[in-house]
Amino acid sequence: MSSVHLNNIVKRFGAVTAVHSTSLEIPEGAFVTLLGPSGCGKTTNLRMIAGLLDPTEGEILIGGKRVNDVPIHKRNLGLVFQNYALFPHKTVADNVAFGLKYRDVPSDDIATKVQDALELVQLPDVGDRYPKELSGGQQQRIALARAIVIEPDVLLLDEPLSALDANLREDMRVELKRIQERIGVTTVFVTHDQSEALAMSDQIVVMSDGRVEQVGAPEEVYNTPASEFVANFLGASNILAARCTRRGPEGVDIEAPTFGKLTVPAEKAPNLGSEGPAKLVIRAEKLLVSRDEAPEGVLSVPATIEAVDYQGQAVRYFVRADDTQLQAINMIDQHPFATGDAINLHLRPIDCAALPGD
Amino acid sequence: MSVEAREARQPWILLSPALTAIFLLLFVPLLFIVVYSFWLRTSTGADQVGFFLDNWREALSDAFYRDILLFTLKIATITTLVCAVMGYPAAYVIARSKGNKALLLLLLMLPFWISYIIRTMSWINILGVSGALNTALLWLGVINEPIQMLYNQTTVILGLVHFLLPFMILNVFVSLEGIDTNLEDAANSLGATRMQAFWQVTLPLSLPGLAAGGLLCFVLGAGTYITPLVLGGPGDAMFANLVFEAIITQLNWPLGSALSLMLLAVLGALVLIYNRYLGMAQLMKGLG
Numbered sequence: 001m002s003s004v005h006l007n008n009i010v011k012r013f014g015a016v017t018a019v020h021s022t023s024l025e026i027p028e029g030a031f032v033t034l035l036g037p038s039g040c041g042k043t044t045n046l047r048m049i050a051g052l053l054d055p056t057e058g059e060i061l062i063g064g065k066r067v068n069d070v071p072i073h074k075r076n077l078g079l080v081f082q083n084y085a086l087f088p089h090k091t092v093a094d095n096v097a098f099g100l101k102y103r104d105v106p107s108d109d110i111a112t113k114v115q116d117a118l119e120l121v122q123l124p125d126v127g128d129r130y131p132k133e134l135s136g137g138q139q140q141r142i143a144l145a146r147a148i149v150i151e152p153d154v155l156l157l158d159e160p161l162s163a164l165d166a167n168l169r170e171d172m173r174v175e176l177k178r179i180q181e182r183i184g185v186t187t188v189f190v191t192h193d194q195s196e197a198l199a200m201s202d203q204i205v206v207m208s209d210g211r212v213e214q215v216g217a218p219e220e221v222y223n224t225p226a227s228e229f230v231a232n233f234l235g236a237s238n239i240l241a242a243r244c245t246r247r248g249p250e251g252v253d254i255e256a257p258t259f260g261k262l263t264v265p266a267e268k269a270p271n272l273g274s275e276g277p278a279k280l281v282i283r284a285e286k287l288l289v290s291r292d293e294a295p296e297g298v299l300s301v302p303a304t305i306e307a308v309d310y311q312g313q314a315v316r317y318f319v320r321a322d323d324t325q326l327q328a329i330n331m332i333d334q335h336p337f338a339t340g341d342a343i344n345l346h347l348r349p350i351d352c353a354a355l356p357g358d
Numbered sequence: 359m360s361v362e363a364r365e366a367r368q369p370w371i372l373l374s375p376a377l378t379a380i381f382l383l384l385f386v387p388l389l390f391i392v393v394y395s396f397w398l399r400t401s402t403g404a405d406q407v408g409f410f411l412d413n414w415r416e417a418l419s420d421a422f423y424r425d426i427l428l429f430t431l432k433i434a435t436i437t438t439l440v441c442a443v444m445g446y447p448a449a450y451v452i453a454r455s456k457g458n459k460a461l462l463l464l465l466l467m468l469p470f471w472i473s474y475i476i477r478t479m480s481w482i483n484i485l486g487v488s489g490a491l492n493t494a495l496l497w498l499g500v501i502n503e504p505i506q507m508l509y510n511q512t513t514v515i516l517g518l519v520h521f522l523l524p525f526m527i528l529n530v531f532v533s534l535e536g537i538d539t540n541l542e543d544a545a546n547s548l549g550a551t552r553m554q555a556f557w558q559v560t561l562p563l564s565l566p567g568l569a570a571g572g573l574l575c576f577v578l579g580a581g582t583y584i585t586p587l588v589l590g591g592p593g594d595a596m597f598a599n600l601v602f603e604a605i606i607t608q609l610n611w612p613l614g615s616a617l618s619l620m621l622l623a624v625l626g627a628l629v630l631i632y633n634r635y636l637g638m639a640q641l642m643k644g645l646g
Contacts, residue, residue, distance in 0.1 A: 052543055071551075073546050073547070073552075078547070079548075087545075088563065089563055098545065098558075099549050101549075102548065103549060146548070150549065
């Protein structure tokens with residue numbers, strides 16, 4: 001188990017810069033997720049930590065030691081791929097034992113370790129089978145067993161759940177987190193799926209266009225996005241061009257279209273100055289669609305429902321208030337509202353966040 | 359007609375032109391050859407129609423034919439091994455090349471645009487007594503008189519390798535292309551060096567392609583008569599040369615038919631053995 005440090009890492013492919021100067025600290029034992037859309041550089045970072053790619057500039061340290069010149073087979077890392085990458089010509093047991101053969105493990109211990117790893121991933125009886133005889137979820141468990149049996153310093157997971165069906169993916173998410181907590185290995189997880197990132201991580205690194213947009217705990221990243229990109233990428237947000245009029249000790253006064261004047265808590269607008277253009281960030285699920293009057297301290301704005309996107313337990317409304325189009329995601333009480341209904345939008349100012357404007 | 363019946367008929371309708379061609383142009387002529395092999399060529403030069411086993415008796419009992427058959431299989435084996443050793447690294451480089459894969463494949467196919475006979479004969483200009491190599495060596499003063507390099511077993515193998523190498527490379531290339539490159543990365547991450555990852559993962563997974571390429575090289579090599587004719591000496595005749603000799607030179611169609619069926623049986627048996635253990639699917643992949 002080791003910490004991982006990236007110091008001013010840059011990766012260029014010819015004229016294209018895939019990763020702009022990036023620095024990251026991944027503490028020992030942490031579960032850190034690199035989250036972002038495809039092409040944001042998250043996989044490039046992972047592959048540089050793994051040693052599959054060499055950084056153009058900067059240093060990579062694992063356990064405090066510079067590893068730039070250490071070849072991949074000497075880095076002692078566990079690597080799990082999206083497509084499992086199990087050796088199709090070897091049995092499950094031989095797959096899991098593969099890494100042990102290159103370490104000083106007595107051959108008597110190999111079988112025990114392999115069996116322990118298979119039990120850890122809850123597939124104790126498949127050692128004699130070939131990978132293609134297993135389901136996708138089972139193959140991914142074997143890939144995980146193969147990566148952790150060598151007791152790696154760092155576990156690197158490259159979108160390991162993306163190839164699985166939706167239901168299985170959620171089960172595996174819980175399972176993966178359970179195993180990681182049990183063995184306590186430092187883990188770098190790459191995904192484009194925000195719900196995976198939010199559910200599993202100690203820390204999320206949101207990336208876009210080869211740059212780190214924000215680093216923080218899931219709640220922090222979700223509730224206090226540091227940029228418009230983060231606000232849009234994690235969950236659904238309404239972002240309104242607004243003005244900041246005053247910054248006080250307990251809050252920031254914002255003037256926004258439709259909602260008028262409101263005070264956003266100071267900690268939810270950390271990057272905003274005292275006066276000038278701003279952006280008001282309203283999470284879609286914080287905007288409540290209701291026929292009732294708003295209680296004390298809650299803003300209320302009349303609006304019309306323009307479209308209804310029914311999702312079962314929740315519903316997404318596209319509403320219009322004045323000239324502003326907004327989306328609201330609400331749990332369904334009984335029946336959802338219908339298109340054309342005149343309703344009120346309720347919003348608590350403390351649920352809002354604010355960003356510097358352009 | 360029911361839907362099932364219509365759907366069952368459709369493949370046959372689509373296959374019928376090809377099946378007709380194969381039946382008329384391959385199966386029927388082959389039947390003629392089978393029939394011919396039981397006729398007899400009389401001393402007058404006329405063919406006697408009937409059911410005679412004389413040709414078969416001669417082909418199967420004469421040590422001359424047996425030795426040449428064994429020689430043919432030996433040449434084909436050496437050629438196949440040389441193609442495998444030379445072709446595998448080339449296929450690996452093409453399969454792992456990033457930007458110019460299409461160009462490399464085009465270069466690989468380029469020789470097919472020139473007639474096989476011309477490609478074979480081009481070696482005479484290189485290795486002949488007044489060929490490029492002798493001329494160069496004479497000019498450099500390395501030798502005083504031209505060396506006889508042509509018309510021996512080595513030049514036959516050289517010509518066959520020249521002809522068959524692309525088939526080997528293509529087959530190995532196709533199987534290497536089908537191997538997920540993550541597998542090598544995974545092996546490396548688990549502690550295997552690149553060489554160990556190759557021996558443990560890539561090579562075993564590409565063996566079907568190597569076997570398919572080997573079978574093609576062997577069958578095509580064992581069935582050739584042009585290369586030994588052009589580049590071989592009098593002692594380097596291969597089995598197909600005997601068929602050529604019997605049919606074209608001696609006009610002994612019955613004996614030539616029996617000999618050609620003999621070669622067909624030996625090579626066919628090899629294909630069956632291959633199919634039994636490795637399956638035809640890989641060969642189809644390599645050809646397609």
